Amino acid sequence: MSNLKDIRAEEILISAIAEMLDGLPHIAVGASSPVPGAAAMLARARHPEKTRVSVLGSEKNNFFTDGGKELFDCAGQGRIDAFFLGGAQIDGQANINLVSVGDPDRPKVRFPGSFGSAYMYFTVPRVILFRLEHTPRTLVEKVDFISAPGTSEPHVYRPGGPYALITDRCLFSFDREKGVFRLASVHPGHTVEEIREQTGFEYDEPAEVPETPLPDAETLAVIRGSVAEQLAEIYPAFAAEVFGLGKAA
């Protein structure tokens, strides 16, 4: 068994996310997401003959040849099985806000913008929300701006949607029927009470909440080996910080 002291928080996240990607044919990752990127690479390392990974902004992990639209077309065709979205704010209905806090016409804070979220959230079956800052400021009751809605009316074409939300404290799954999150596991070192305190929205909490499993030795070896190496091409700063890998000049 692995020992908690030796394992970084990022490695637990990578491993937990990879579980949700296991065996999927095609996982796509946005450019600024090293942890999901690593999780996708771990999933690919486990099933090299089954799983493809596309990472935007990577030259080695991006096989698209039809310009910026191909990722979205590919999702529209049903050829992308998992994708990741963040959110400056995420609410209990899984609505995400990538635009601004406050009145959007006179915002208190302005973020970059919605990117492809309003589309990928509808077309990719397994969208995993990823937010490292788990506080009542980020996980809110109601977002100030809906970049992409978590749920839609039944007659709206929507093969995709939220599958889970992973934060620095815990993992929520999302129940699309009920339109609510459910606490799935709490990361080692965090507590159910802390989650309650730090979450601004209502969610289902089962009687027994398991701890997020630690990656086993084999998984850790892959993460620290081939995954870290591949990651360094795309996220050199992250690879240097987390895995102590330098980017070749």
Add this chain to the structure above:
Amino acid sequence: MSNLKDIRAEEILISAIAEMLDGLPHIAVGASSPVPGAAAMLARARHPEKTRVSVLGSEKNNFFTDGGKELFDCAGQGRIDAFFLGGAQIDGQANINLVSVGDPDRPKVRFPGSFGSAYMYFTVPRVILFRLEHTPRTLVEKVDFISAPGTSEPHVYRPGGPYALITDRCLFSFDREKGVFRLASVHPGHTVEEIREQTGFEYDEPAEVPETPLPDAETLAVIRGSVAEQLAEIYPAFAAEVFGLGKAA
């Protein structure tokens, strides 16, 4: 002045068509039209810094790099100024039929099909109809199948349409307001009476019908020189037959 005996009928057609293309920025030509192709090349030779020519099926005269759709997209953008269409049947409203004679479900004769006519006829400002067989069988009162209509209701978006019809006997211009052809000139060796006899549809005939002008010596030199040479790449059989040019093996 040129002498009729030395001039081939094709050269008169090439020269007459080139007059209608003079100074246009972009002329596109379908693959199986050597006479229009030659006319486009003649127009380009006269204005090499103003006129582009795209010939489908040519490697040297086709600069498209976005697949089969680019020609049509380009026309939709307003970037194609002239195009050529034929017709197994053409009627007095400039409707063209490229599909079949008789009941289309049990046709007496089946032709290849409509190709891009139903679109190019709407989007290209100057569509020149080209039909070498001028008989009551081909120029009919009403086509058996409308591959592309000659005119549209006023509210239908239609920046393009028929501009002229050139046959082996004469040149008609098309009046889009009235929706009728008008006899513009009769080729040397043909008569107004013969046109009346051989045309299955009604058209306007002015009191004085001029003769289609012969190409002058300079024009003939260009046709027989650079145009014939360029044509040989795309239409080797035609270039051999009309200009005595062999295709390099």
Add this chain to the structure above:
Amino acid sequence: MDAIRLDLEGLAARVPDEAKIALPPDYSYCAMALVRAIIARGVKGLHIIGVPALGFQADQLIGAGCVATVETAAVTLGEFGLAPRFGAAIKSASIRMLDGTCPAIHAGLQAAEKGVPFMPLRGVIGSDLEKRRDDWIVADNPFEESDPILMVKAIQPDFAVFHAPLADRYGNVWVGVRRELMLMAHAAKSSLVTAEKIVEGNLLDDPVRAAGTIPGLYVGALAEAENGAWPLGIPGGYDADAAELARYVEMARTEEGFADYMAGNSKEAAE
């Protein structure tokens, strides 16, 4: 990820009866050898789609009785004239004909490529094509009063079937400027591809080569087939075998002649 590599028979075996297959025109990259293998299997009820026009491939498939529906802007043998088995099938009404127009076929495939149910297209309104297609609807432009526009239903083939000059072990397929093949591959559920040559390296590693390459993601299976377009040619490669094409056109004038031609070709292929 390595591509699934099969022989021609293996590729042909993936095409079930009643499949909807997209085919390129004769001047693009046609998988003639694969089409012969599909014919040899005796597949029935195919729905073939010309992107945007059909030629020798369609005429042989139709002559062999493999085809139920033809959807195309044209069927032509180019300088070799009208397609004889197609013409005979039309006259005997033994195939269902969906006459289209080039940009509508591209638009339908682009709709499937984008995962949308339809694509608007200018023109076409008032043609008999439009009147005879129930997968085309004239609707209103929602941004303008009284501006009718054609809506073309998405065309999603089961398979894009084509040839290419070059592919690699990962299933990446180079088609250069023949980009309609990429559109077909994006729009289809899967692509069955033959290539003159399958190399070991990765075509996407060369940024110049990559620009004309279809990623392996879209390619269901792949077979190496030297001269795979014969008797057609391939752009930038070999010329069409005009004598052989002329021989076909001559023989295919009659049903018997066609059968003899195909039997002879199969025999040759087997030898």
Add this chain to the structure above:
Amino acid sequence: MDAIRLDLEGLAARVPDEAKIALPPDYSYCAMALVRAIIARGVKGLHIIGVPALGFQADQLIGAGCVATVETAAVTLGEFGLAPRFGAAIKSASIRMLDGTCPAIHAGLQAAEKGVPFMPLRGVIGSDLEKRRDDWIVADNPFEESDPILMVKAIQPDFAVFHAPLADRYGNVWVGVRRELMLMAHAAKSSLVTAEKIVEGNLLDDPVRAAGTIPGLYVGALAEAENGAWPLGIPGGYDADAAELARYVEMARTEEGFADYMAGNSKEAAE
């Protein structure tokens, strides 16, 4: 036909006040040198469109007061964080912001590329993006009962403005797999392009190179600009000048710092 070849100032002079210009994201081929020349001209009231996102080009144009409207899926300086002049302009409501989403921008450009007034797109329904855009309409899929779908109005920029690693005397511009530049060029009325190098031969003569080349037909005018993307990098060419970009981000925190930065850069450029 030879392309119109100008210097950077000549290219910049073609952009009038209130022009609608499409710009690529920082990781594509950005004509930074041309953007500085446009800023130096003091152009006003631009409508800039991110294809699909904007970065340093937009921040500098906005900071210099050239921009009236920003239409994009995002404005970001990537690892350098939020765009400071953009953020300031949003807070002071001095620019009109049209928040979009990547595939809707591609779809709008594709509509212009096809010459259709709109393009359908899945998703987006129920977002605040959709509620705040009057050039997007939720309408009915004409082929299905009760199937609402977004219609995105065509986006036709006056100019596509971008950089490229290679061009030729005929105005053919090689962009490789950065195909959004080709889409921009097709959709725009005209393209203003800078290139690292302009060669004498014809890029379309090489069938491998041709596949990633925008034909000169779409290019209004061209300038050679070595290091034309600096301080950004170009894929397959040079890396971004991280120190310079960091210097910009630091100085652009304030209006004064931004003005100093731009003045310094103009001075450097003049030297």
